[in-house]
Amino acid sequence: MVDRRSETSWTLPDPWIGRDGMPFYEVSMMDQKREFVEFASREWANVRELCRRFGISPTTGYKWLERYRSEGPAGLVERSRRPHLSPQRTASAIEARVLQVRDESNDVWGGRKIRQAMKRHGELVIPAA
Numbered sequence: 001m002v003d004r005r006s007e008t009s010w011t012l013p014d015p016w017i018g019r020d021g022m023p024f025y026e027v028s029m030m031d032q033k034r035e036f037v038e039f040a041s042r043e044w045a046n047v048r049e050l051c052r053r054f055g056i057s058p059t060t061g062y063k064w065l066e067r068y069r070s071e072g073p074a075g076l077v078e079r080s081r082r083p084h085l086s087p088q089r090t091a092s093a094i095e096a097r098v099l100q101v102r103d104e105s106n107d108v109w110g111g112r113k114i115r116q117a118m119k120r121h122g123e124l125v126i127p128a129a
Contacts, residue, residue, distance in 0.1 A: 033076040036061065037068045097123065 027035075036054050040047050040061065051061040067075030090098075101114050109117070 029078065030076060033064055033068075034073070037064060037076065040065055041068075 032054065036050060036056070039045055040050050047061055047065070048058050051058045054061070064076060069075075097118065098114055101117055102109060105114070
């Protein structure tokens, strides 16, 4: 068994992938995805080994491949992680009033004090801060 603890993937050249071994090799996420899909689409490709070399989980690697196969290059574009629905979201009128009370306090009051002030003045009951 060979001891390779002093060598890292950032300092060693990797002829299989073609990187030059520069310690500050910068690549955009889109370029990395394209490069991964290009290698993984080859007939001889071992997807799990590619995932290890690219520093991604096999789940992510297979997800990128599936998106590329179904949508083409557009499938590799980053997607929003924001939820489609937020059923527990505070009503916009209450949110505006909370912001107004906070501005009136010169940004000194926190959530609990704003809630107490709004309750005291008989405004809408709002959830816990």
